[in-house]
Amino acid sequence: xAFETIIVEIEDHxxxxxxxxxxxLNALNQTLTRELMQALEEADANDKVRCxxxxxxxxxxxAGADIKEMASMSFAEVNTANLFxxxxxxxxxxxxxxxxxxxxxALGGGCELAMACDFIIASDTxxxxxxxxxxxxxxxxxxxxxxxxxxxxxxxxxxxxxxRFMDAEEAERAGLVSRVVPAKKLMEEALGxxxxxxxxxxxxxxxxxxxxxxxFESTLxxxxxxxxxxxxxxxxxxxxxxxxxxxxxxxxPQFRDK
Ligand code: CAA
Numbered sequence: 001x002a003f004e005t006i007i008v009e010i011e012d013h014x015x016x017x018x019x020x021x022x023x024x025l026n027a028l029n030q031t032l033t034r035e036l037m038q039a040l041e042e043a044d045a046n047d048k049v050r051c052x053x054x055x056x057x058x059x060x061x062x063a064g065a066d067i068k069e070m071a072s073m074s075f076a077e078v079n080t081a082n083l084f085x086x087x088x089x090x091x092x093x094x095x096x097x098x099x100x101x102x103x104x105x106a107l108g109g110g111c112e113l114a115m116a117c118d119f120i121i122a123s124d125t126x127x128x129x130x131x132x133x134x135x136x137x138x139x140x141x142x143x144x145x146x147x148x149x150x151x152x153x154x155x156x157x158x159x160x161x162x163x164r165f166m167d168a169e170e171a172e173r174a175g176l177v178s179r180v181v182p183a184k185k186l187m188e189e190a191l192g193x194x195x196x197x198x199x200x201x202x203x204x205x206x207x208x209x210x211x212x213x214x215x216f217e218s219t220l221x222x223x224x225x226x227x228x229x230x231x232x233x234x235x236x237x238x239x240x241x242x243x244x245x246x247x248x249x250x251x252x253p254q255f256r257d258k
Contacts, residue, residue: 003020003035003038003039004031004035005019005020005021005029005031005032005035005036006018006019006020006032006035006036006039007020008039008042008043010043010046010048010049012195012198013048013049013050013051013195013198014049014050014051014052014053014191014194014195014198015039015043015046015049015051015052015053016053016055016191017036017039017040017043017052017053017054017055018055018056018057019032019036019054019055019056019057019061019062020057022057024063024066024068025057025059025060025062025063025104025105026056026057026060026061026062026063026110027062027063027064027065027066027067027068027069027109028062028064028065028066028084028087028109028110028113029065029066029069030066030069030081032066033084033086033087034086036054036087037086037087037090037091040052040090040091040094040098041090041094043094043096044094044095044096049096050096050197050198050202050205051096051097051098051099051194051195051197051198051205052094052096052097052098052099052194053098053099053100053101053190053191053194054098054099054100054101054113054114054117055100055101055102055103055186055187055190056102056103056104056106056110057103057104058103058104058123058125058183059103059104059105060103060104060105060106060110061100061101061102061103061104061105061106061110061113061114061126062105062106062107062109062110062113062114063105063107063108063110064107064108064109064110064111064131064132065083065084065108065109065140065141067135070083083140084109084140084141087113087116087141088112088116088140088141088142091113091116091117092116092213095206095209095210096202096205096206097118097194097197097205097206097209098117098118099117099118099119099120099121099190099193099194099197100113100114100115100117100119100120100121101121101123101186101187101189101190102114102120102121102122102123102126102128102177102186103122103123103125103126103183103186104123104125104126104127105127105129106126106127106128106129107127107128107129107130107131107165108129108130108131108132108139108143109140109141111128111129111130111143111147112130112139112140112141112142112143112146112147113141114128115142115143115146115147115150115176116141116142116146118209118212119177119178120171120176120177120178121177121178121179121180121181121186121189121190121193122168122171122172122177122179122180122181122186123168123180123181123182123183123185123186124168124169124180124181124182124183125168125183126167126168126171126177126180127165127166127167127168128159128165128166128171128176129159129163129164129165129166130143130144130147130159130160130163131163131165132160132163133160133161133162133163134163138160139160143160144156144160147159147160147176149216150174150175150176151174151175151176152174155174168180199255200255201237201239201243201255201256201257202255202257203234203237203239203257203258204234204237204239204240204243204255207230207233207234210230211223211226211227211230214226214227237258238256238258239253239255239256239257239258242254242255242256243255
């Protein structure tokens with residue numbers, strides 16, 4: 001299906017979702033958030049897709065929620081629409097791995113969208129920030145929560161209170177992004193990582209994602225117990241037998257997601 005604000009391409013088991021509102025630096029308006037959730041859910045349900053890459057343009061991953069759309073909204077309107085709840089909560093329900101490939105600005109809701117993905121690969125031009133305070137509001141899709149978990153209180157407070165931007169080098173140092181690559185190489189690197197994930201057992205990849213995410217929702221003891229139980233449960237899969245047999249027989253595994 002054709003979308004108005006995003007472009008979706010599926011190739012070699014990877015769904016590439018590109019935010020496409022160049023005139024607004026990919027600001028997240030309600031159409032874009034609705035279309036993005038639809039595309040993510042469709043990719044999650046599509047048997048041909050094994051990994052998802054979310055990206056923007058060279059200049060902006062996304063410059064935040066659409067300020068022009070929000071500016072005149074009242075508390076009642078924002079509250080009734082439950083603004084951004086569908087995106088913030090919905091993206092967590094996507095079970096396939098999602099990589100954010102970030103170039104240029106990832107600000108406000110853009111930074112939050114990238115952080116809601118499973119990991120971020122950044123170009124050396126990337127700039128992350130939660131500048132909502134300059135607009136008289138605060139972050140609304142996880143900028144006070146996911147950023148704090150990613151980079152710790154000091155940097156999160158700094159960014160949420162001063163609104164300053166973090167460049168790619170600082171973001172990598174702080175643990176916000178997993179890799180930084182030259183801008184020209186960003187898509188090659190992100191699609192390469194997605195390809196690597198697509199070669200694994202999807203059953204196992206989903207389980208790994210679930211286990212890592214569990215660490216944000218539980219005590220260490222509960223998380224370790226969860227991990228051990230799902231580790232044990234994977235021995236009920238054909239892919240565990242295949243993966244270990246392939247290692248012993250010195251060949252590539254042929255996973256069947258079973
Ligand atoms: N919403 C709506 N339009 C936006 C936008 C946004 N978040 N960010 C940029 N645009 C628009 C600009 O208004 C401009 O449109 P016009 O040409 O029609 O004037 C166009 O995109 C290009 O932007 P600039 O001319 O400003 O580009 P620049 O290179 O000079 O600056 C920038 C780039 C530093 C990213 C600057 O655009 C900027 O500061 N944007 C806003 C960033 C921001 O405050 N984000 C937080 C939004 S609130 C939020 O996200 C809440 C939440 O957590 C849910």
